[in-house]
Amino acid sequence: MSAVKLSLPKPAVPAPSRTTARPVERSERWLFGLGLGGIALFLALFVLLPLGMLFLRSLYDRDGAFVGLANFAAFLEAPALTRSVVNSLTLSALTTAITVPLAFLYAFCLTRTHMAGKGLFRLLAQIPLLAPSLLPAIALVYLFGNKGILRGLLMGESIYGSIGIVMGEVFYSFPHAVLILTVALSTSDARLYEAAEALGAGAWKRFATITLPGVRYGLISAVFVVFTLVVTDFGVPKVIGGSTNMLATDVYKQVVGQQNFGMGAVVGIVLLLPAGLAFVADWIGQRRQMALLSARSVPFQPRLNPVGDRLAVLFCALVGGLLLGLLGVAGFASVVTFWPYNLTPTLANYDFAQFDAAGWGSYANSLTLAAGTAVAGTAIVFTGAWLVERAPGRAVMKGTVRLMAVLPLAVPGMALGLAYIFFFNATWNPLSWLYHSMAILVLATVAHFYTVSHLTAVTALKQLDAEFEAVSASLKVPVWSTFLRVTVPLCLPAILDIAIYFFVNAMTTVSAVVFLYAPETKPASVAVLNMDDSGEVAGAAAMAMMIVLTSAAVRALHALLSRALHRRTQAWRRH
Template sequence: MEATQPVKNQLKPSSTIWGRFWAEPWFAIATIVLVVAIILFIVAPVLAVLLKSFGIGTGQLTFDYYKDFFQAPYYWDALLNSVLSAIISTIIVLFLSINIALYVTRSKSFLSKSFQGISLLPLVAPPFIFSLSLIILFGRSGIVTDYISHLFGGEFSIYGFWGVVLAQIIGYFPIGYMLIESTMRNMNADLEYASQDLGANQWKTIGSITLPLAKSGIIKAGLLVFVMALADFSNPLIIGGGTRFLASEAYLLVVGQHNLELAAVLGVFLIIPSLLIFIFQTYFLKDSSVGTISGESGSYSVPLSKSVKFFVGTISTIFTAFILLMFIMVVLGAFVKIIGINNTFTLEHFNNETGWDSLYTSLFVSFVSAILAAGIGILQGFLFARKPIPGKKLLEFLTLFGLAVPGTVMGIGYVLIFNGPPFFLTGTVMILVLNMTFRKIGVGLEAAISKMHQIDISMEEASNDLGAGPYKTFWKVIVPLMVPPFAAGFIYALMTAMVSISSVVFLISPNTNLVAIYILNLAEQAKIGLASAMSFIMIVIVLACLGLLKFVEKKTGVRI
């Protein structure tokens, strides 16, 4: 008996975990269904791209497609351009975000509040909208281009590498700004006051105290912006002027040459940095904190000195004015015949049946996927926070990885899996809903887990003690308390689904076209008026969603 006792003790923890897992069978079944869905709609597409790059599925394992990549100078150019544009865009976005965050968090003027609102405006439009505005201003027949040509002679055009970089800076700026602004707003100002009391001027205080304290937020912002810029798909198509980039080249290989193998190779080069950065951010930065970053002391932010305020205020004014100009160009382009050439007011650009049909499809797909993403995220968050699920950390990692996978890679993966037996879903509304849903459930999951940590488990225990049971407790106690994170997750998913393009562009058909993709096609065809009109409508819808999201966050305290 003594010899066998240690063995029993070793087996007991494992059996206890699985026993507790199946103690509530309906929750266990729900967990298994979620696991299958995560594997099928998040993991499998990424694996399919990886396997396809090695020719698996064509009958043999081969490295020929990687050889084709390394032997083709234009693919090397695409890789170099993508990496270089991502680095430049990230550096400039961080510089702008730090300056504007300093001004917004350390000034209580009306101007600073205006800057805060304007800085978030690019969230309401897909990034390629700014390529459209840049073409209106600086294209071959742009308003500014014509003026410069008449004034100085010669030709000027925004098309090319630097046009893509400029569009990326504007489009991805809010991501960097939100993270850095949040970090600086929650920063304890005591050390900054102490630094100035010891005789350091504010420039030195910012360099030696403020920025080091904000390091975590700055690093996170830089990593996110870099990944998004690296995987940029639409801007190179519109304003790249023939300059090669990885994501756009992968798209052209799929739709133009139907070369899925080589497109998968390009996708692998997009996955690798995204995966490495996601792992680094998840395991090294997620729980990192600095003890002095806290709002508990009640200290007010250190007011800016005149020289610092002038510097950061000037940068903030110039850049936010430029953002406003981008939106103004889209609005003007929607309401005049040919902006810069024939500025007669017109509404004819809105009389576009195909555009309205694509808008209705986008609204339907976005609405359904937002409900599913928020609902699944809430259920998953409850299960992960309260139930003994084997491999919980891995499942959470895989769910959140759906947010990090470049859309181009996910789109190619869905084509590989759902465009043949046993699934024939490509070109249907269902595949669009599934794609958007499982790319967004990570947001609902994080909001739900955060909320569950605020709910005292004693409420559930009391309900169970009164005879309600686990399932009735879930519906009567948990679900009502999870309405705020559900609402926030739903609005965020709806807003981002409306402007999604890089993954669903591979999955549409003539009967399931989406408004963002329709606008992209119009912009590629230089139909500026029609593109601007549909962009204006979409911006109004998404702007309303953003306003509603901020209202929900303010009322409930749930932040996305």
């Protein structure tokens, strides 16, 4: 889940008159309608219908007999399952209470001070995005587990359980909150601060009456995003949760451990509720945030404050060091013989064949999955966003596609993956051949991460002047030619952002694919999970580090390409 605006004001450009613009040809209208119908069909097949099957399957028992709401009644009567709800809500709230203040201070240092090294600290804050959520849990086991070098700091408490879950989830959710709050703190109006200072308001008074109210919707968004990420996360509680039941791990236990698909569907539906509520609240907050900005706003520029700037550096260095250190522990443990007793350097842990039958094949599968998701997802999402924003007429169909496009943001990966089992594994489904194929992994990942990419594309398209289409129409240039020769080149930076978003998330995701892989299509993130389950923690750490290194390398390549493309394709903005 990501805090991005769901709607933006349309450019104040008058529509071309009927006398100057070429009427849309019937063939083009047919093409627009076919394209919108295709996007709607994709979202229906890979989001709506599977979710419908999830709800339907919850009404049947493990033998396939219809039992109505009996599974829901059994869920409410099962102490272990109801305790999972309490644990999930409590630990998610606690993690949110820790993460959001830390992220706010970190973002405040990045945006409201003159501290040195802002670029470095921005990069450090994004480290967790490169790793599967399994990795921080593995690193915490190395530090605080039974053989951990820092286990004494827990004063007799075990890392396996609530303590470990909260620590791992703070690491996992921190960058998401920082991204949201950095944007919120970057959009302040300097005139408000100047007026308050002229009236004699002190620094704390200005902070309480201007800064906090100005970012309140960003704070609300960060709270709901972090809460949703934690309550739906599978990786951290699976590795380090111990006997502490969580909703996401209960779905896995019901389906994989007990083969009770009916009860698994019930838990999946329960998992949808907090995610859905958080999505609605975040959406409301985003719409209200728009009213805080105006065309006359003056960007806020922080003043030099030697003491405050030094304190900001110390705080960001501490937080960034902890993030990097946790990643470094996993990396170091992956290249030593036997943590912590034999620290002789070795690459034996990267011989994955000794831990997993697929060996390096799982890593190759992840590269295939990530590349396929990036290519297919980017093409589908950007084309769909272009059709929604630029297609003439068809208001009802475009509104329907818009609504369908934001729905995946409220669907946890575990729920979507379980829904795919029920829908694509059904014998009556003509698409059942997709099940256990690499294609189903790609399609599930595209569907799971569809919304953020769609909103990114919509934002980029709204920044383009409508006159491009008007001029093309007056010159009788086909719309698809304008799309390929004008729209796509001008939106290349956003297209690259979408592609890298899909690639990295496909490399790191576990929940969206854990139910769908076959032995020959098992991705690296699932291999990490399986190796950890079998006690091969060093091998799991090594495979997780391969995911991190690959994600980092691709992000670096993306940064270089984006810089080059910006110089070549965005020169028109400077004229």
